[in-house]
Amino acid sequence: MDEARLRSLTPGVLAVLVRRGADFAAAEDAVQDALVEAVRVWPADPPRDPKGWLVTVAWRRFLDAARADTTRRRREERVDREPPPGPAPGADDTLWLYFLCAHPALTPSSAVALTLRAVGGLTTRQIAGAYLVPEATMAQRISRAKRTVSGVRLDRPGDVSTVLRVLYLVFNEGYSGDLDLAAEAIRLTRQLADAVDHPEVAGLLALMLLHHARRAARTAPDGSLVPLAEQDRRRWDTRAIAEGVRILQTALARDRLGEYQAQAAIAALHADAPTAAETDWVQIVEWYDELARLTDSPVVRLNRAVAVGEADGPRAGLTALAALDESLPRHTAVAAYLHERDGDPATAARLYAEAARKASNLAERDHLTRQAARLNAQKDR
Structure with a gap:
C-alpha cells in the first residue's frame, strides 16, 4: 500500500464531498473512513480508478452518518438531492481546500491545525510538534475546530496569511523527514505565487527553495544527520538557490518586509557562502533581529543566539541564550x-x-x- 499515494488523493476526495454539500468536519471523517477501508481492501483488489473509489466509499459513509443522525434531517434531504458519485474531477483542489480551511469562523491557529490534519495529511503528533505543544492539547484544538465548522458550509475563503502559515508548517514537516511532503508544499506555494501578487508569498517560496536546495547534503549515506557547517556544498542544488535568490530579491525590492522574506534572507546568506567559515554571520544576526521584531518568537531568538555565538564569540552566544526559557x-x-x-x-x-x-x-x-x-x-x- 502506497501511503504517499493515498495522502496525495485525500485533498481531491475531500473537495468532492465538500462541493456536494457535506460540511467539512463530516466530510473529513468520511474520507478517513474511506482511507481505512482502502488500506484493508486495495492490497488484494486494487481499483482501476483509486480516486473515484475513494469518493464513492467516502460519499456513502457520509450519507450513512447523515441518515443516522435524526437532528440533521434537513441536511440529509439536501444531500440526497445531489447527483450520485460519478467520475472524480481531475482538477487539483488542494489549494482551494487550504483557503477554505482558513475560514473566518476559525482562529488562525485552529485553521492551521485543521488543515494540516485534514488536507496536509499530518498526524496530530506531528502538528503538536510543529506548535511545540503536547499531543493531547493539539488533539483538543483540532476537535474544537471540527466542532466549530460542523454544519458550516466552508464557502468563505480565509486570508492569505493563514494559508501561508499552513504551507510553511507542511514544508517544515516534510523538510525534517518526508521529502514528498516538502515538494508538495513547494508545488502549492508556486500555485499561490502565480495567483496572488504578495511579497510574503514570494518570500515563502524563496525560503522553501533555498532550504530544499540543501536536501541532498543533509544526510550521510548511512542516514545520519549532517549539520549545515559540515555539508558538502557541491551537492547543493545551485539552480534552486539561484531561483530562490532571484524571487527573494524581487520581493525585498517592494519594501514590505515580512517574516518569510526575513527567513529567506538568512537562508540566502548561508547559500551564498562558499564555505561555512565564510558565512556572513554579522549580517545574519541583523536579519534575526528583524525577524525577532516581526515575530517575537522564542525559536527565532534561540537561532539568533547561535548566530551571535558565531559572529561575536561563544560567550556572547551563551549570554543571549541565558535570556531564554531552558524548556525551549x-x-x-x-x-x-x-x-x-x-x-x-x-x-x-x-x-x-x-x-x-x-x-x-x-x-x-x-x-x-x-x-x-x-x-x-x-x-x-
Whole structure:
C-alpha cells in the first residue's frame, strides 16, 4: 500500500464531498473512513480508478452518518438531492481546500491545525510538534475546530496569511523527514505565487527553495544527520538557490518586509557562502533581529543566539541564550554547541547527552549522542 499515494488523493476526495454539500468536519471523517477501508481492501483488489473509489466509499459513509443522525434531517434531504458519485474531477483542489480551511469562523491557529490534519495529511503528533505543544492539547484544538465548522458550509475563503502559515508548517514537516511532503508544499506555494501578487508569498517560496536546495547534503549515506557547517556544498542544488535568490530579491525590492522574506534572507546568506567559515554571520544576526521584531518568537531568538555565538564569540552566544526559557526545544543542544566552542568539552558532552534524551526524532537523537560520545572519547585519551 502506497501511503504517499493515498495522502496525495485525500485533498481531491475531500473537495468532492465538500462541493456536494457535506460540511467539512463530516466530510473529513468520511474520507478517513474511506482511507481505512482502502488500506484493508486495495492490497488484494486494487481499483482501476483509486480516486473515484475513494469518493464513492467516502460519499456513502457520509450519507450513512447523515441518515443516522435524526437532528440533521434537513441536511440529509439536501444531500440526497445531489447527483450520485460519478467520475472524480481531475482538477487539483488542494489549494482551494487550504483557503477554505482558513475560514473566518476559525482562529488562525485552529485553521492551521485543521488543515494540516485534514488536507496536509499530518498526524496530530506531528502538528503538536510543529506548535511545540503536547499531543493531547493539539488533539483538543483540532476537535474544537471540527466542532466549530460542523454544519458550516466552508464557502468563505480565509486570508492569505493563514494559508501561508499552513504551507510553511507542511514544508517544515516534510523538510525534517518526508521529502514528498516538502515538494508538495513547494508545488502549492508556486500555485499561490502565480495567483496572488504578495511579497510574503514570494518570500515563502524563496525560503522553501533555498532550504530544499540543501536536501541532498543533509544526510550521510548511512542516514545520519549532517549539520549545515559540515555539508558538502557541491551537492547543493545551485539552480534552486539561484531561483530562490532571484524571487527573494524581487520581493525585498517592494519594501514590505515580512517574516518569510526575513527567513529567506538568512537562508540566502548561508547559500551564498562558499564555505561555512565564510558565512556572513554579522549580517545574519541583523536579519534575526528583524525577524525577532516581526515575530517575537522564542525559536527565532534561540537561532539568533547561535548566530551571535558565531559572529561575536561563544560567550556572547551563551549570554543571549541565558535570556531564554531552558524548556525551549533545542535549547540544551544549542547550549552544548556553544560550550564546546567556548572550550568546555565536559559541560558540552553532558549537555549533548541530555539534549539527545530530549530529541524529537531519531536522526537528531543519534547525531547528539555521537557528539557526546566524541567529546567523552577525547576526554578519556
